[in-house]
Amino acid sequence: MLHAAEEIAQALGEDAVCYDHDVLEHHGHSDWSTSNSANRAVAVVYPKSTEDVSTIARICHRRNVPMVPFGAGSSVEGSFSQPLSGICIDFSYMDKIVAFHPDDMDVVVQPGLNWVDLNNHIASSGLFAPMDPSPTATVGGMVSTNCSGTNAFRYGTMKDWVLNLTVVLADGTVIKTRRRPRKTSAGYNLTSLFVGAEGTLGIITEATLKLAPIPQSTSVAVVPFPTIHSAAAAATALIRSGIQLAALEIMDEKQMEILNAHGSPTVRKRHWAEQPTLFLKFSGTAEAVQSDVSRVSAIIHDLTQGRAPFHFARTKQEEHDLWAARKESLFTMTSIRPAGFEMWSTDVAVPVSRLAEIIDWSKAECGKLGIFASVIGHVGDGNFHVAMMYDPRDKEQAAAVGRCVHEMMDKALEMEGTVSGEHAIGIGKKACLRDELGEETIGVMRSLKRAVDPKGVMNPGKVFD
Template sequence: MAFKTKTSTLEHPNFQFLSMQVQRKCKLLQNAESRDQAIEDIRKALGDDSVRIDDEELKLHGYSEWSHANIDTLPVAIVYPKSTEEASKITKTCHKYKVPVIGYSGGSSLEGNYSAPHGGISVDFMHMDAIIALHEEDMDVVVQSAVGWVDPNKKLVGTGLFFPVDPSPSAKFGGMVGTNCIGTNAVRYGTMKDWVINLTVVLADGMIIKTRNRPRKSAAGYNLNGIFVGLEGTLCLVTEMTLEVGGHSKGVQSVMLAGVPVAALEFLNEVQMAVLNKGGYTSPIIFEENQLSSSSSQTTDVAVPYSGLATMIEESTRGLKELGLFSSIVGHLGNGNFHEANMYHKSDPVESAAVTAHVKKMIGLALEKDGTSSVG
């Protein structure tokens, strides 16, 4: 005879369902408390005028009449930073209380890019709309996230330069980086990723990082631009960027600004040219035995903005003459980059110390000019 086992009250399906409902409500209450505390902390840090929670602002930052991807959920607050440091305070606070963060710049998205599916805080960069610097001779511009792509072009009228990526008249650079936007000129000029030189970003925990300096070529480090361009609202908030501007149509800048379609723009100093001539241009170069016995070679890889390139090469030439060693310079001027090759006797402490001092000086000069350098 089979006996029925009495089901425990705790195991009853109805009780389990009710228990899940209670846990869900408790979690929602806990999330609401954390959210409210985050808003209060941000208000204290940035000021009352930097935080908005009225319904009209919430709808403006979570719903778009242009988009077919609207959702029911809206952000719980809108915060308006005025600097990268304030954006850092926002993300640091939200990280502490586990509150989602949504970046907002132009609001021209058609795909719901600034939607808030989990509520959270919308960070509107409307006050960060400055063109920080325009380096005409270096063919770049430094802007904040809420600058529209049309604005630098107004300042560039008459210079022969322009920024070509054109998604929509109301688009801002913050969103253009976040979506790796295209625009009508993409066939000829590429997409947003092709024009970003560096980014200043705020990570989720509030850490501020700059992806690289201003030269076209980075001689050292990871390609962080490739991680952050097209991030679609993940990883970080982009607050500032340096962008390349092109020529419609003065050294290196003259050629680049004129729009001459060159395949390469190279530089070889007199020592390197003598080496090539001695070797019959393309023939293998044969050095005498005593030239290379117990010798070492140290090479530098320096890149600076165009405007600093001539000065850097002059300093390099002067320094190499003072060394009095067999040294040469080769430059890829089209991206502001050149190399030194220094031949010296590693066993000679005087030569080694002199080469090391010269290389350190060149690295320091490169960094002073917002450049980059590595040594091999």
């Protein structure tokens, strides 16, 4: 493997290869994740172009050396870890906007570009890339995990926003999945095959992303409910109403307690009701937003006989402050984590009608463990996250948390759900994916993998074995 790194250094220059222990450590381990592997890459390499990546692939392929792409390192399922060592490919220097076509509403970017930077850069055009995962995320990782976030309720997931991909295959061959029209029915959908494949089929070196017009107007409302069930029932009624909300999120009473106790000064400007709370975002023309706010308020009033106070932002500042509570929730939680404790953050999705039931069930199970656990959900998509804090030195507790997560997956599958709504599979959920899809469907995935990567050098050990 070291020979491969040396050959890469010869081809791309000494600067393009790093063996530093701390750098390898940073690229092989995440504090945010419980899915880490013991091994590390032998070197981190820094390509500057598709041609560089192709060169790296040719060298690694010839020498049978694993290649592991690295974006922001914010995966919580270990998608970038290196269980079989190999070469880690860091896209920090491939973070450019290659071409921006405002009239076609698309943008061609490199995989190392951060989505917040992208949106800041193009904001004056009135367009934006609507996916909103972790603010640290880069396009390559977003594509490779089929990410989403709070905007998914309105805008779908990453697969819906990728027009084409330039991909370096295992042997260094460069392909483009398709051209740049907004719609096509020409040939197999290779774009969607590489989206969500976690770098196991090829390395993404360029992506053309569809953009959406920035809504003229937005607003935010929060509504506390007596129970998770009543909140979820209200959410279902809102979805069925046909009102096009921009986001529909849920936070449980534990999350709301944390906001009051440990939120940022912005968030603590108000005292939050410590109850399961829906966060709603509205967007559209000014008239549409006004009309949606009053219709939603009426639906919730009717459903709850006026017992769920509907509070909507009266100013832009208040809108920002209310939504900040939702956006900061994960950071607030990690900031209060006791020294030595770990956080197991997991993610499942079920058909919308079953969401209240599985959230209730999950909260009851976590309750039995006597640990801190809270729920944040993209309720509009039937997708939710549970974060559990535990002491890994307490082997019994750690094992119980692992079992609880597993049972949650099983429960989601019983409900025809999925073991991963937006965090992908990585190394953490391979067994669960087999439970979800069955050996025959995994068998088809395995055949496809073998067809494009017969040597198994592309991000090995991920998704399935």
